[in-house]
Amino acid sequence: MRLTHTVFLASCATMALLAMGGGAAADTGWPMYGGNYAKWHYSELAKINRDNVKKLSFAWARSLGNAFSQESTPLVIGDTLYVTSANGPQYVMALDAATGAIRWKVELEMPAGVQQYACCGVVNRGPAYSDGMIYVGRLDGALSAFDAKTGEEKWTVEVVDYKQGSVITSPPLIVKDLVITGFGGGEYGARGYIVAYDKKTGKERWKTYTVPGPGEPGNESWKGDSWKHGGGTVWLVASYDPERNLAYFGTSNPAPWAAHVRGPNTSDFGQYSNKWTAATIAVNPDDGKIVWGFQGTPHDAWDYDGVNELLLVDIDVTGDGKPDPVGLKADRNGFFFVLDRVTGKALSAQPFVPTNWAKGFDLATQRPIEDPAKRPGLKKKAVDICPNLIGGKNWMPMAWSPQTNLVYIPANNLCMDMEDSEVEYKKGSFYLGKDFPTKPGPGGYLGELVAWDPVKQAKVWGIKEKWPFNGGVLATGGGLVFAGNYEGEFRAIDAKTGEILWKKQLGSGIHAGPATYEVGGKQYVVVAVGRSETIPGFLGDIGRKMIDAQPTAGMLFAFTLE
Amino acid sequence: MRRLPSLVIAASLVLLAARAGNASEPFRVCLDPDTPPLSMVEGERHGIYYEVGERLAAALGRPFQVYWWPTDLGKRAIRLTLLADRCDVMLGVPYVEGLMGPRLLVAGPLLELGYVLVLPEGVSLAGIEELRGKRVAVAFNSEAQNALATVDGIVPVTFRQPEEALRALVAGEADAAFVWEASVPWIERQSGRRFTVVAVDGPRLRWQSAAGVARANKPLRDRLDEILRSMHTEIAAIARSYGLRYDGRIDWNWLPATAEERGELPLAPSPIVRVAAEAPAGSDAQAIAERGRELFNSVLGCAHCHGPDAVGPDKPRDLRRMKIRYRSGWTDTYWETVREGRLQTQSGLVMPAWKDTASQEELEAILAWLTGLQVSR
Numbered sequence: 001m002r003l004t005h006t007v008f009l010a011s012c013a014t015m016a017l018l019a020m021g022g023g024a025a026a027d028t029g030w031p032m033y034g035g036n037y038a039k040w041h042y043s044e045l046a047k048i049n050r051d052n053v054k055k056l057s058f059a060w061a062r063s064l065g066n067a068f069s070q071e072s073t074p075l076v077i078g079d080t081l082y083v084t085s086a087n088g089p090q091y092v093m094a095l096d097a098a099t100g101a102i103r104w105k106v107e108l109e110m111p112a113g114v115q116q117y118a119c120c121g122v123v124n125r126g127p128a129y130s131d132g133m134i135y136v137g138r139l140d141g142a143l144s145a146f147d148a149k150t151g152e153e154k155w156t157v158e159v160v161d162y163k164q165g166s167v168i169t170s171p172p173l174i175v176k177d178l179v180i181t182g183f184g185g186g187e188y189g190a191r192g193y194i195v196a197y198d199k200k201t202g203k204e205r206w207k208t209y210t211v212p213g214p215g216e217p218g219n220e221s222w223k224g225d226s227w228k229h230g231g232g233t234v235w236l237v238a239s240y241d242p243e244r245n246l247a248y249f250g251t252s253n254p255a256p257w258a259a260h261v262r263g264p265n266t267s268d269f270g271q272y273s274n275k276w277t278a279a280t281i282a283v284n285p286d287d288g289k290i291v292w293g294f295q296g297t298p299h300d301a302w303d304y305d306g307v308n309e310l311l312l313v314d315i316d317v318t319g320d321g322k323p324d325p326v327g328l329k330a331d332r333n334g335f336f337f338v339l340d341r342v343t344g345k346a347l348s349a350q351p352f353v354p355t356n357w358a359k360g361f362d363l364a365t366q367r368p369i370e371d372p373a374k375r376p377g378l379k380k381k382a383v384d385i386c387p388n389l390i391g392g393k394n395w396m397p398m399a400w401s402p403q404t405n406l407v408y409i410p411a412n413n414l415c416m417d418m419e420d421s422e423v424e425y426k427k428g429s430f431y432l433g434k435d436f437p438t439k440p441g442p443g444g445y446l447g448e449l450v451a452w453d454p455v456k457q458a459k460v461w462g463i464k465e466k467w468p469f470n471g472g473v474l475a476t477g478g479g480l481v482f483a484g485n486y487e488g489e490f491r492a493i494d495a496k497t498g499e500i501l502w503k504k505q506l507g508s509g510i511h512a513g514p515a516t517y518e519v520g521g522k523q524y525v526v527v528a529v530g531r532s533e534t535i536p537g538f539l540g541d542i543g544r545k546m547i548d549a550q551p552t553a554g555m556l557f558a559f560t561l562e
Numbered sequence: 563m564r565r566l567p568s569l570v571i572a573a574s575l576v577l578l579a580a581r582a583g584n585a586s587e588p589f590r591v592c593l594d595p596d597t598p599p600l601s602m603v604e605g606e607r608h609g610i611y612y613e614v615g616e617r618l619a620a621a622l623g624r625p626f627q628v629y630w631w632p633t634d635l636g637k638r639a640i641r642l643t644l645l646a647d648r649c650d651v652m653l654g655v656p657y658v659e660g661l662m663g664p665r666l667l668v669a670g671p672l673l674e675l676g677y678v679l680v681l682p683e684g685v686s687l688a689g690i691e692e693l694r695g696k697r698v699a700v701a702f703n704s705e706a707q708n709a710l711a712t713v714d715g716i717v718p719v720t721f722r723q724p725e726e727a728l729r730a731l732v733a734g735e736a737d738a739a740f741v742w743e744a745s746v747p748w749i750e751r752q753s754g755r756r757f758t759v760v761a762v763d764g765p766r767l768r769w770q771s772a773a774g775v776a777r778a779n780k781p782l783r784d785r786l787d788e789i790l791r792s793m794h795t796e797i798a799a800i801a802r803s804y805g806l807r808y809d810g811r812i813d814w815n816w817l818p819a820t821a822e823e824r825g826e827l828p829l830a831p832s833p834i835v836r837v838a839a840e841a842p843a844g845s846d847a848q849a850i851a852e853r854g855r856e857l858f859n860s861v862l863g864c865a866h867c868h869g870p871d872a873v874g875p876d877k878p879r880d881l882r883r884m885k886i887r888y889r890s891g892w893t894d895t896y897w898e899t900v901r902e903g904r905l906q907t908q909s910g911l912v913m914p915a916w917k918d919t920a921s922q923e924e925l926e927a928i929l930a931w932l933t934g935l936q937v938s939r
Contacts, residue, residue, distance in 0.1 A: 066905055087905060090905065112895075112904065115902075164722075189702045189703060189722060223711065224710075224711070224717065224718040224720070225717075225718050225719060225720050226711075226718070226720065228720050229702045229720060229722070255702075255703075256702065256703045256707070258703075258707075258708055258711075260708070260711050260712065261707055261708060261711040378708070378712070
């Protein structure tokens with residue numbers, strides 16, 4: 001094992017260079033969401049480390065201008081930090097990364113009432129950067145490009161009609177000369193697609209539906225014409241493997257929730273897997289063609305949205321002493337998947353949270369081994385299903401440390417009751433008809449920061465949390481892991497042992513993933529603060545307690561060693 | 563009671579149609595202003611429930627009076643109107659005991675409503691089997707879609723809205739449409755065509771509506787039960803005059819049906835607890851509007867930003883222009899904005915959220931007053 005790790009470290013270094021996709025800022029900055037194309041949420045920076053992190057102190061703060069859920073992770077290019085706020089974004093700001101002083105700030109004009117079309121919060125997860133331009137996905141279904149020096153708007157395109165309940169909340173993926181985005185709205189009966197635009201002009205270059213139409217492979221996985229409103233929207237961040245020229249996108253749950261409309265009312269659903277929903281798809285970014293798809297939850301009946309990011313690493317999972325190109329996915333459905341990222345086949349899959357809807361994942365058939373009693377359906381209520389619909393992990397990013405070879409997962413421990421719901425669609429209105437009672441998962445905790453060994457598929461350590469929906473994770477070369485929790489405590493943790501080495505109360509729930517960078521010889525760690533005001537609304541009594549426990553906020557905090 | 567598809571949108575929210583006449587207490591009826599053909603504030607005729615309400619008033623020997631209030635808030639609408647003593651009866655609640663706990667009593671049944679199969683004129687349908695191989699238009703996420711999905715061999719053609727499903731039938735892109743029946747008169751008017759309408763019996767596909775009465779009014783409920791029993795033929799005639807009709811009827815037992823799901827639960831006598839009406843608020847529209855004006859100008863301080871009498875300093879803040887700006891959805895915008903506030907406004911100022919500051923009754927009064935102020939250009 002030790003030997004494998006050594007070999008593996010070398011390959012990681014190569015990988016990191018490849019994955020950065022060029023750019024001199026890469027080693028000291030934070031050039032894109034996730035830090036690199038592989039979505040490691042990792043930086044080599046080690047000025048702040050295990051030995052000195054106790055002295056980490058406040059550097060500066062910046063108001064984000066509103067108190068909605070703050071989910072933005074800033075970018076740092078050179079000595080400029082770019083951040084978005086919630087609600088549109090309301091603001092796109094360029095700050096002096098050393099002082100927090102404003103260099104420019106743009107207030108976006110959103111149509112009045114756009115908020116009602118965002119099912120799950122008026123959030124924004126941050127900007128994207130490439131060649132002197134900043135790109136921002138917007139709640140009103142548009143994508144805008146700004147001059148990174150001045151904030152001048154260069155172009156805006158309409159990606160999707162937001163009035164159909166489709167909003168954009170995540171930064172686009174930028175590959176070569178293309179900027180690629182999807183949108184949300186699986187709850188409203190959209191048919192998901194991703195679109196690529198010329199990054200200079202905003203001219204559309206290709207568009208690919210995640211749900212295949214008639215005549216396309218996979219259309220036979222839908223009953224009747226249910227593919228037309230089949231969901232499978234792409235609303236979170238994508239990763240990219242430059243060596244293989246493949247971009248990886250997660251797709252949302254299928255629609256409608258009533259699974260019998262899309263296929264059989266049973267676990268024995270045969271061909272009706274509803275491709276490519278609740279899945280990861282690999283796409284050739286040059287032409288938008290889907291190269292492969294992997295469904296963690298075929299013929300979903302639980303709202304196990306499959307958007308969670310695919311984290312790309314080269315590790316030896318086959319035991320032949322050579323690193324394998326894999327993708328790691330902590331799926332909402334509770335399984336930690338190790339995928340061959342060339343073929344899309346699962347190499348291993350184990351639950352990383354209490355999970356009972358499936359007894360396992362059959363590698364031979366590449367399908368979950370469902371417990372039929374836990375599949376809700378037409379006239380069939382299923383009780384005590386774990387995890388619940390917000391999933392073993394939600395959108396909050398996990399991190400990878402090549403120092404420990406561990407993945408750090410912000411996990412949830414919730415269960416639910418569910419049955420087919422009596423629902424009717426009204427354009428743009430979110431109406432679920434029935435409650436899906438949320439129950440605490442086993443063990444007396446609702447969330448956990450889990451350090452996970454993806455080769456052994458086993459937990460190494462964990463920090464249990466009182467609430468679910470805790471913050472995304474950052475790992476650093478200083479042997480540290482940074483993550484906030486729902487109670488507003490921001491922590492530096494020993495990546496090897498899980499020992500909390502430093503903590504600060506930041507005033508409201510933390511969901512966003514932190515970032516780190518070096519400017520003027522100093523390393524900084526930044527994190528956005530502001531608890532979700534919508535997600536607890538899905539969680540019944542637990543949610544009400546969550547709302548009572550924390551006020552909302554909208555702040556960006558930076559820390560450094562004085 | 564399902565919310566009907568939004569066909570024509572009427573905006574007036576509170577409007578009194580008082581009938582002059584005898585000195586006895588008016589019979590106050592709560593009706594939705596925008597559920598054609600059941601009840602609608604606009605147009606020459608005001609809908610089936612309106613006309614049933616007139617006849618009920620006549621049978622009771624009391625003058626008929628309408629309190630218009632949208633029902634799309636579901637149970638909340640019942641709470642804000644009937645249970646707040648704004649009316650004596652609400653027509654169109656589901657004929658189910660226990661919808662609002664013991665607070666709501668129902669008299670009925672009033673009308674039977676449900677999903678229907680709409681076919682070209684002259685085409686008959688004896689059973690589901692005859693639909694096999696046919697293209698049937700349905701609305702996404704509707705009970706019709708759920709039911710259709712349980713039968714093999716029918717080709718579903720799915721649309722987001724029931725209106726689109728009916729348009730597909732008109733355009734010949736579907737052989738039948740499986741939709742909520744209240745949409746049918748609309749498409750017949752729009753297309754100038756007549757269709758064959760087949761009622762579909764099955765769980766979750768049909769409901770009976772009722773006259774809802776607050777529990778304190780049990781004697782009225784009992785009296786209405788009696789009157790309605792003798793009015794079935796008359797009510798059916800009114801419904802037909804609005805274009806609701808069945809040219810046939812088939813069974814669709816797509817679920818093992820229980821009586822409850824069919825809406826046929828024999829109503830068990832509910833325990834009667836006599837209590838005072840919850841909020842004996844004034845129900846006079848004029849008085850409500852006047853109170854709204856006072857709240858707006860002097861009490862809540864709305865006039866600080868929006869100007870006295872809602873004559874705003876600029877167009878975005880001029881609340882007499884809400885109907886121009888937000889058209890048919892203006893009252894929705896009103897509720898959303900006053901409740902939740904608005905951080906981003908054209909004036910650059912922040913609209914506070916009033917949901918915890920002002921009471922529901924106060925906000926309703928302001929809306930009642932604003933309704934009368936709307937300008938058309």
